Amino acid sequence: MKKNLLSDVQEKLLMGPGPSCVHPSVYEALSRPTIGHLDPDFIAIMDEIKTMLRRVLKTENNLTIPISGTGSAGMETCFVNLIEQGDAVLILTNGVFGKRMEDVAGRLGANVDAIEFAWGTPVVPEDVKKKLDARTYKIVAIVHAETSTGVLNPVAEVGTLLKGSESLYLVDSVTSLGGMDVSADEWGADVLYSGTQKCLSCPPGLSPVTFSDRAVEMLRKRKSKVPNWYLDLTLLTQYWDGAARVYHHTAPINMLYGLYQALYLILEEGPENVYARHKENHEKLISGLEELGLKMLVETSCRLPMLNSVCIPEGVNDADVRKRLLNEYRIEIGAGLGELAGKIWRIGLMGHTARPENVNRLLSMLSEIIRR
Amino acid sequence: MKKNLLSDVQEKLLMGPGPSCVHPSVYEALSRPTIGHLDPDFIAIMDEIKTMLRRVLKTENNLTIPISGTGSAGMETCFVNLIEQGDAVLILTNGVFGKRMEDVAGRLGANVDAIEFAWGTPVVPEDVKKKLDARTYKIVAIVHAETSTGVLNPVAEVGTLLKGSESLYLVDSVTSLGGMDVSADEWGADVLYSGTQKCLSCPPGLSPVTFSDRAVEMLRKRKSKVPNWYLDLTLLTQYWDGAARVYHHTAPINMLYGLYQALYLILEEGPENVYARHKENHEKLISGLEELGLKMLVETSCRLPMLNSVCIPEGVNDADVRKRLLNEYRIEIGAGLGELAGKIWRIGLMGHTARPENVNRLLSMLSEIIRR
Numbered sequence: 001m002k003k004n005l006l007s008d009v010q011e012k013l014l015m016g017p018g019p020s021c022v023h024p025s026v027y028e029a030l031s032r033p034t035i036g037h038l039d040p041d042f043i044a045i046m047d048e049i050k051t052m053l054r055r056v057l058k059t060e061n062n063l064t065i066p067i068s069g070t071g072s073a074g075m076e077t078c079f080v081n082l083i084e085q086g087d088a089v090l091i092l093t094n095g096v097f098g099k100r101m102e103d104v105a106g107r108l109g110a111n112v113d114a115i116e117f118a119w120g121t122p123v124v125p126e127d128v129k130k131k132l133d134a135r136t137y138k139i140v141a142i143v144h145a146e147t148s149t150g151v152l153n154p155v156a157e158v159g160t161l162l163k164g165s166e167s168l169y170l171v172d173s174v175t176s177l178g179g180m181d182v183s184a185d186e187w188g189a190d191v192l193y194s195g196t197q198k199c200l201s202c203p204p205g206l207s208p209v210t211f212s213d214r215a216v217e218m219l220r221k222r223k224s225k226v227p228n229w230y231l232d233l234t235l236l237t238q239y240w241d242g243a244a245r246v247y248h249h250t251a252p253i254n255m256l257y258g259l260y261q262a263l264y265l266i267l268e269e270g271p272e273n274v275y276a277r278h279k280e281n282h283e284k285l286i287s288g289l290e291e292l293g294l295k296m297l298v299e300t301s302c303r304l305p306m307l308n309s310v311c312i313p314e315g316v317n318d319a320d321v322r323k324r325l326l327n328e329y330r331i332e333i334g335a336g337l338g339e340l341a342g343k344i345w346r347i348g349l350m351g352h353t354a355r356p357e358n359v360n361r362l363l364s365m366l367s368e369i370i371r372r
Numbered sequence: 373m374k375k376n377l378l379s380d381v382q383e384k385l386l387m388g389p390g391p392s393c394v395h396p397s398v399y400e401a402l403s404r405p406t407i408g409h410l411d412p413d414f415i416a417i418m419d420e421i422k423t424m425l426r427r428v429l430k431t432e433n434n435l436t437i438p439i440s441g442t443g444s445a446g447m448e449t450c451f452v453n454l455i456e457q458g459d460a461v462l463i464l465t466n467g468v469f470g471k472r473m474e475d476v477a478g479r480l481g482a483n484v485d486a487i488e489f490a491w492g493t494p495v496v497p498e499d500v501k502k503k504l505d506a507r508t509y510k511i512v513a514i515v516h517a518e519t520s521t522g523v524l525n526p527v528a529e530v531g532t533l534l535k536g537s538e539s540l541y542l543v544d545s546v547t548s549l550g551g552m553d554v555s556a557d558e559w560g561a562d563v564l565y566s567g568t569q570k571c572l573s574c575p576p577g578l579s580p581v582t583f584s585d586r587a588v589e590m591l592r593k594r595k596s597k598v599p600n601w602y603l604d605l606t607l608l609t610q611y612w613d614g615a616a617r618v619y620h621h622t623a624p625i626n627m628l629y630g631l632y633q634a635l636y637l638i639l640e641e642g643p644e645n646v647y648a649r650h651k652e653n654h655e656k657l658i659s660g661l662e663e664l665g666l667k668m669l670v671e672t673s674c675r676l677p678m679l680n681s682v683c684i685p686e687g688v689n690d691a692d693v694r695k696r697l698l699n700e701y702r703i704e705i706g707a708g709l710g711e712l713a714g715k716i717w718r719i720g721l722m723g724h725t726a727r728p729e730n731v732n733r734l735l736s737m738l739s740e741i742i743r744r
Contacts (some may be wrong), residue, residue: 022406076600100601107598204623253576
């Protein structure tokens, strides 16, 4: 046998766009004994996961469950359960994940309309209003925290525009959940998905999803079957809800242990304290970067605390800096994506990563590399 | 805070239809430090997973990767990448998983034809031949090991019927892989999927999939985009293959560590030895069950070694026996599914579970319960 590569895996400081650093107790949770997906002990854990998810999402939605796939599976779930051929969908795009929504919805046969805002700037509610006045959409979709640019979008404001309308409001909170306030019900979000590997600080593999009663009603009224058996929420809820617990697919038991523990930690620390910790470390990072003469891509008013986009200074080799940080200092930061590739670094302060000692370590290593 | 339920999770002897018992080194692997999905150290692990998968699948197929979802996501992947509106698909059904294939393919717009064989009996190649003589199918699909009944289907024989034809041969090896010989190339399987929580003895969460060059060619020639962004293999292979490693979704890092270790263990023990161990323990179980006066559902010639269907004797309460095994003895066995609910128990001997001490423990507890 060849050498086992797992013994070489070393802990790294994950300061990219996710995965983030994982708390030791979440690693422990992952390696708790596997039990059956219909075992009453496991069902108790599932129920508690739903309850804890509702608390961090600030929602009363009954349909609040983790999907057995990563964040993009959550995106797929939200669109595939609601879209039927030709449905009008409006996507508010200002980065890679808005573009991804357009692709996902288009493949499902939606009639996709998009407003594209400059990358690095937020969605402008006035522009959205004009679009809404001109046409009725079944779904209006937005990304709360655009991971590709570091921009915070005005999710509550757009939600206000939609109140009283027929449209379903679909929100991507992959990067924001667990790192800043997410108020699904207050925003009027009908459909919302997230991921585990960002501010929930659990390894990648699951995607929390919530549907309002209105969205569930729309799902029930479909004319055609959901064209995706694996992600069909009418089947999934028969396993996640009620007395019968009808077998659908074998749930990813150990990953769900990990999510349980990650949610438990956030509620134990107190969500508001967790968000304050993200904000403090973000501010510390920004002032340190500015001291190094680096500039941020995004204006102060709409910067994400957990994803910081730094403009790469002229004359500095993007890949070289990232490689040296990773190989010499075991720190991972993220590259730019799409049209921002080569132009920015993305520095994550997500979940367990968002601590002053990590900010200090990165700043000191970065200063060494840039000054050399 | 409420009590943390994870501390109550106790090890159980998993003798149901999966998940199966997990080797301690796989639990350790799951809790190795999370690193980035584009980290060169992780890419080395991905490459080695592909190589090991090819060995246990006995295939040279370049496109051999684990999908970021459970076995049913593997089924979805195989169908959604190949089916376009109206494509003729033949499904050979003799249990729940054949029926599931019909549902999955139908939702994707396929023109589904099925031959249904009695549950508990195998697919009959002569009947398949008649169907193939009458019509041309784009895909012919079969389940190698039907987990709902314990029947082994004649996958090689059906493969022979298809040799030289235009049809793609699609095989479900969720339950068989790692517990008995799977020879993808020799069978002429163009498309094959599996799961991690059966004889690979890794917790649920991933689904190995392999596509022959012919199937990849068919995928490339599609007229329409794959109507599922998350499972689109043309995108997934850009991350799993080649020099560029284009980001698609954030791979489930720690689950992939688990799969790496599970495959490593099988190759270390030697696949043939692993299969022999399954067969020996299966025979030991059968003779023990027969000594207790119990009857098997499936005839000797087509019994699966890893999934044993036992007819529930008259006068014995199905749910009661399973509950007592679980609560008093911490042993899980499976219930019947679909039309076999209440009629059979499904006793799994999968992967790490397939050991004589486990067979002995179950037999002794079962005898105590039944005789009381």
